[in-house]
Amino acid sequence: MKLLALLLVLPAANIVDDPPMRGYTPASAKIEREWEAKFRAIPEPSRMREAMRRLSARPHHLGSPYGKDNAEWIRAQFASYGFDARIERFDVLFPTPKVRVVELVAPTRFVAKLEEPALKEDPTSNQKSEQLPTYNAYSADGDITAPLVYVNYGVPADYEQLERRGISVKGAIVIARYGGSWRGIKPKVAYEHGAVGALIYSDPKDDGFAEGEAYPAGPYRPKDGVQRGSVLDMPTYPGDPLTPGVGSSPGAKRLDRKDAVTIMKIPVLPISYADAQPLLAALSGPVAPSSWRGGLPITYRIGPGAARVHLKLEFDWKQTPLYNVIATLKGATNPDEWVMRGNHHDGWVNGAEDPISGLIAELEEARALGELVKQGWKPKRTIVYAAWDGEEPSLLGSTEWVEEHMTELRAKGVFYLNSDGNGRGVLNVSGSHSLERFVTEVANDVQDPEARVTVAQRLRAARVVSGAAEARSRSDLRIDAMGSGSDFTPFLQHAGVPTLDASFGGEDGGGIYHSIYDSFYWYTHFSDTSFVYGRALSQVAGTMIMRVASADVLPAEFGNLAETSRRYLTELAALRESTAKEIDELNKQIADGAFAMVNDPRNPLRAPKAQAPAPHINFAPIENASDSLDRAAARFEKAYGALAGSAASSAALAQVNALLRQADQALLIPEGLPKRPWYQHALYAPGFYTGYGVKTMPGVREAIEQKDWVLAEEQVGKLAAALSREGALVSRAAVLLEQATNVRPVP
Ligand SMILES: [Zn+2]
Incomplete structure (x- = not known):
């Protein structure tokens, strides 16, 4: 009745022009809209x-x-x-550098500058005494001299390429370019392959003059510019490495630094392309494949060879x-x-x-x-x-x-x-x-x-x-x-x-x-x-x-969530298919003797090993859970549609809201993701081997990527349970909303 009265008073055009506002009755939307319009006029x-x-x-x-x-x-x-x-x-715990040395010791000598010069155009660039030096936070301390190997972006696929060429990074210092993954992945993967140190540089092809005019003439990275940044293993857990899962208040119990798994195990330092060029130019060995070549005027080679680098880093590990x-x-x-x-x-x-x-x-x-x-x-x-x-x-x-x-x-x-x-x-x-x-x-x-x-x-x-x-x-x-x-x-x-x-x-x-x-x-x-x-x-x-x-009712909507989940599931099924096909093709090539020549000891290439064929994965539990989420979302929408004309009490809506604000908690897997219990969301996580980049439905997706089929099946169960919890929550919210708005439930 109230709504009808409103319609009579207001010019009809206003009602027609005002789009719906999720979570608000028409009357409260009108008031909200006025305040929002006032708000948007204020920022200057x-x-x-x-x-x-x-x-x-x-x-x-x-x-x-x-x-x-x-x-x-x-x-x-x-x-x-x-x-x-x-x-x-x-x-x-926040380490800052005390000693930073990078030098080429063979076949020639070159000492990296490791400095970003002040520019006369940029008035804050000369505050050297207050600037943090260029470094990667949570690198290990170290003093090593070792052969240098170029590893492209330093992601797992790059190491597969190296392996096929018979090149090992064991005992070497790797030099990787920024890009292709979050930076912390590069030293992590290098360490897993036996490297003892890592340098990360900004190649001008990805970040510099190849994109446009360099600073200060244009916005792009100048030759001495360096990308600082953390290399803490954040895909395992972010935050203070000494207090996983609890606040690092002054009295909190802290791990011993040697037990903190997220601190990088090898020394790693970021450098500019001006400092990287002489190191890269000193590499011998095979010419890098074309996709590995950057924008510097040199022949990109992989190494190893005569090029040896001394890397010395010491940090002040202070609270x-x-x-x-x-x-x-x-x-x-x-x-x-x-x-x-x-x-x-x-x-x-x-x-x-x-x-x-x-x-x-x-x-x-x-x-x-x-x-x-x-x-x-x-x-x-x-x-x-x-x-x-x-x-x-x-x-x-x-x-x-x-x-x-x-x-x-x-x-x-x-x-x-x-x-x-x-x-x-x-x-x-x-x-x-x-x-x-x-x-x-x-x-x-x-x-x-x-x-x-x-x-x-x-x-x-x-x-x-x-x-x-x-x-x-x-x-x-x-x-x-x-x-x-x-x-x-x-x-x-x-x-x-x-x-x-x-x-x-x-x-x-x-x-x-x-x-x-x-x-x-x-x-x-x-x-x-x-x-x-x-x-x-x-x-x-x-x-x-x-x-x-x-909002009268929190502005959640679950049809899009259900649809998005289905899209992710389609991707998972396709990923399983393409992975299975890849394995089959490789095994067939091996069986056909395609790599017979490769195993000649004089040939530097190495033949790949046969892999176990991929089993089928039963995605049905996820499909069933998605179906029930879909139905719950539709029922919720129907009840929600009745909100406008109803006289729902705020007490009744408070019960609905109490559920809606748990909507992402229902999607948490209590024991967390494999190898990283801190990350609990069943739908979204940073990639274990990509860093910032998202992996959706990460438990199942990463298990398939790593060809761990037993783990994949186990993760299907956990994901399906999370989606079922979400469906149940949305269902309960729909019932409460039906009661609040007096919608007759669907029989
Ligand atoms: Zn930021």
Whole structure:
């Protein structure tokens, strides 16, 4: 009846124009829409520019004086917006370099510079006394002299190539180029193959002049630029290596450093292409296959040969205080439900792009939310804004916080939204597929700052152009699955909080990642120079936070999740088929004597060994669980459709919401993934051998990739159980929603 009255009062056009808002009745949607419109008018690009200038003025890595200064400044900003803001400290193991030596000792001598020179154009590039040297955090100490071998990207497939050529890296120092995997995979795989040290360099073909003009003339990596970065084995577990699974508060029990499995076992150092070129040029042995050749003006050879390298690294393995900033806006009616937003504040050096470009959007959101509170806005749920420290070394601040607050977070966590830098172009969102429709609706409500269309329309157009025809017809925008590489990992993959990550990008090429050249000068010349995409990120992220914070029913939708699961299952079946075919073909070639010549001792190539044929895998348990999830999703949607015209009580809806916020927890495998119990999500994990890149349905997928058929069957069972739990949860939510809205259940 209330709705009818509303219809009579309002001009009809308003009702027709307003698209549905997931989680809201028409009446509450109208109020929400007004507040959101006010919110989106507040963030200012000029304030973002000034905040970036301030936060990136000096190096602000974990443990640095300016990092602490930034944390205190950020805390004060949140407090001035009306948030209850404090600093939460942890103590973590954070090694920094004392000694770094790389030299070619034979056949000629060359000493690597290992320095990034200051540029007169870039005013923050000369702060040498405060800059962390170029290094890989959590490398081992070491002092070794060994032959050098070029291993391309240093991923498992590259070692298969080497093996076929009869080249071993046992006792060698490998040199790998950045790319093809997350950096930490390279020394891990090198160590597994017997290497005693590793160098990782930025090849100009992947990251440098082959892409465009080098900095400062253009945005790309200059010859002495180096990519710092962590090589902690984060696909096993991120966070403090000494306190897996628990918060590293001052009194926490710590492992002995030698027992911390995530610390790299061999010394590893990143170098520039200026330093790499003489080393690569000194290699003899076979010429590298064409796909292995980079952009340097040399003949790329694999080695080994006369080239010998001395690598000496020593680190200061110290406990370092870490400062997370946690700012809270208490919910008016549901204070014990947390809607969370985060971006890290530490950088490797000045970090204007990574992470400050994301953090300044977050700060403007918080300021705007504070303004709304002054105008009388009262979010139902508690809003928590976080600025994490120590993300760069290994997601330290967010992981330790999640581990410390795990019990409370699993009970109260409703949503976590992450960003980690921002550029210009199209909206990129990844995360929980139960939020795909929610993401689409928000993207429909935010204008692209340049294209005079919504960010959703811009994204659709970009996808159609790049060949994704379904972007034209599918009403919801697809979101990507989450691997790792930022602070969303502990929330989604360890705690099971529904999670998204958002940023703009695609039109901002660059080669300053993790170098001293990631600066205010670089960002304001080559990225989102007018900060209008910074404002757009504030608008997208703040709208998401507001919409979840005051929703009548949490905005989950499970049809897309079921459909996405089916797509992953199709991929798994195809992967099993292609793997089986590959094995059969190889075995046939061996049986046909195709490699007979190869085993001639004078031939450097080695014949492959026959493999056991691939058994069939019974995927039926996953299909059955997907079917039940599908049915539950449809039933939930039907009940949800009745919400608009009903007079559901908030107490009844609270019961529905209590289930919906567990939607990702139901998908956790309690004992975790094989070899890495910290990672529990059944659908999303970083690849054990790819790093940041996602492996969906990781337990089954990686077992097939590794041809471990017994493990694959076992993981099918665990995945199916997780999907069944999800189906049961959605079913229960549907029943409660039917009761709340008086929908007659389907017989
Ligand atoms: Zn970052």
